[in-house]
Amino acid sequence: MATNPTPTNDAELMVLCGQVVQGCMELEGAIEIWDTPGALLQELLNSGHAALADVEKQKNERSALRRELRERDMESERILSHCRLRLAALFGNGFNEQWESAGFPDRSTRVPEVFAKRQALLAQLAAYFTANPLHESQDMRATAAICEVTHESLSRVRADVDHYKSVLKTAVQKKNAALKRLRQTLRSLIAELGQLLPADDVRWRRFGLNPPAGESRPEPVGQVMLTAVGQGTLRAQWPPALHALRYHVQMRMMGGGNFATLSTVQGTETQLQDLPPGEFIEVRVIAANSQEEAAPSPASTALVG
Incomplete structure (x- = not known):
């Protein structure tokens, strides 16, 4: 019904459905709505609110984990920088076979700019220092234990971020399904109102809707x-x-x-x-x-x- 289009914005949809439910409650004694009762719309509206709340919750969880991942990654860069300085004292600044054996990628002695390569380098350095304990330096924070703990922490948070990415995707799918059903039910109820109310009936506005025929000229007030x-x-x-x-x-x-x-x-x-x-x-x-x-x-x- 062009006079009362279904909102595409989720928040506007929820507000309109709430107004329609309120109109059903107020006029249920005067208008007998059989096919799409207000109680059904209220049930679906509650489900929609719950689905939207769940999406917001998962977004907040994911955002918190992303912040934690950034912090863990910054710490990993610091640890890799300490390890680089330690190995430079042993191997020199130029790339050679020793740097390669320690796990530095791309024939470079720099800390990798790519997250996945930093994550992999931490694991390789942990293995390297385990095999070469004399190359460790506790003072410089370049040890197998530090690299291993940093790698495990970074990997755990990264896995949690990936998990919540999947959880959020599922929550959004459920929200979309709930609001799709809500929109369909709203359309059905509006169509039923079209059979029950005259096109110029002002009671349409009790439902938060516009009279399909447009507004008639108001009658004058008879007496004050x-x-x-x-x-x-x-x-x-x-x-x-x-x-x-x-x-x-x-x-x-x-x-x-x-x-x-x-x-x-x-x-x-x-x-x-x-x-x-x-x-x-x-x-x-x-x-x-x-x-x-x-x-x-x-x-x-x-x-x-």
Whole structure:
């Protein structure tokens, strides 16, 4: 239904579904919705909220692990730099067979720029120092034990990041499936409302929806009742006008000047305050919706107490 397109944004979809459920609750006594009851939409809405919350949870877990991985990787670079300095003191700065036997890749003595190569080099250095303990230096933090612990820590966090990448992918798939079913059910309910409500019925808005035929011109307010409540205050009340979404409340001193709008309200009652005691006040109300305004109501007069 072009008048009420299904939101593509997840957050907007959840808000609209909540409004539709609220409309079902408020009007269930007046409108018998059989094929797609509001209770079903509420159930699917709850599932959608749970699925969205799970996606957010997994994103937060993954983000925390990514931060930890960056910290572990920075530590691994420091350890590799210490090992490089230790081996340079033994082998010289130029690449040779000794550097190659220690595991440095790409015929270079530099710490690798690629994560996977840094991870592999830590394991190779741990094996090298185990086989050549005289080349270790505890003071320089270049030992088999340090390389092994750093490699294990880095590998563990990397595995956790990969795991949560898979977990998040599954959570997103479940969320998409839940919201797809929610959208389908919303469409069904809107279609059913199209069979139950006239195209220009203002009750569409009770569901957070637009009347398919567009808004009809609001009917004028028939009468305004004024009650003096003292201390310069009048209470204005009026019956609801057909197709009205809001009301402009206007006032003037009796017999003089033009009416001025004091407030715009959605209900059918308001209080006019800070009025001059002992003066007669005229009040009228103009019904309106998003398209048009009705003719003003007849003016009512009251003495301000």
